[in-house]
Amino acid sequence: MSEPAGATSTGATGLSAAGTPPGQRTREPSTGELMRQLSEQTSSLVRAELQLAQVEMSEKAKKAGVGAGLFGGAGIVALYGVGALVATLILVLVAIGLAPWLSALIITVVLFAIAGIAALMGKKKVKEATPAAPDRTIDNVKKDVETVKEARQS
Numbered sequence: 553m554s555e556p557a558g559a560t561s562t563g564a565t566g567l568s569a570a571g572t573p574p575g576q577r578t579r580e581p582s583t584g585e586l587m588r589q590l591s592e593q594t595s596s597l598v599r600a601e602l603q604l605a606q607v608e609m610s611e612k613a614k615k616a617g618v619g620a621g622l623f624g625g626a627g628i629v630a631l632y633g634v635g636a637l638v639a640t641l642i643l644v645l646v647a648i649g650l651a652p653w654l655s656a657l658i659i660t661v662v663l664f665a666i667a668g669i670a671a672l673m674g675k676k677k678v679k680e681a682t683p684a685a686p687d688r689t690i691d692n693v694k695k696d697v698e699t700v701k702e703a704r705q706s
Contacts, residue, residue: 638663 581589638659645655 641659642652642655645658646652650658
């Protein structure tokens with residue numbers, strides 16, 4: 553009859569479950585050896601995690617590149633659509649009785665006015681965003697450094 557899985561047997565060989573003769577202790581690793589193993593295993597784990605992160609980020613970068621290309625293509629098609637809309641607006645003004653040159657001039661002035669307003673709003677937003685330093689992150693790092701210094705002195 554066989555023994556259940558996980559049961560220890562001293563059977564005919566006279567060995568304990570660990571494979572050593574009964575009464576003979578196995579040598580346990582020293583603290584230094586354990587620390588060396590910990591260091592090696594930690595280094596291996598960090599390298600493996602960095603490799604995984606690199607592979608994952610390259611896959612995401614490829615997908616982002618394809619997405620950006622599609623956005624660029626959509627932007628070009630939208631630009632042609634805006635051009636067609638401008639031509640349509642000019643033709644509408646011609647149809648209501650204005651001279652073609654005057655219709656084109658009116659639409660041009662309106663477009664430049666819209667562009668000017670957008671440029672001023674953009675300039676204001678860029679000015680609000682400068683300098684481009686991550687202020688909150690810098691403050692947090694300074695606080696962390698101070699906390700570590702205080703803990704070392706205690």
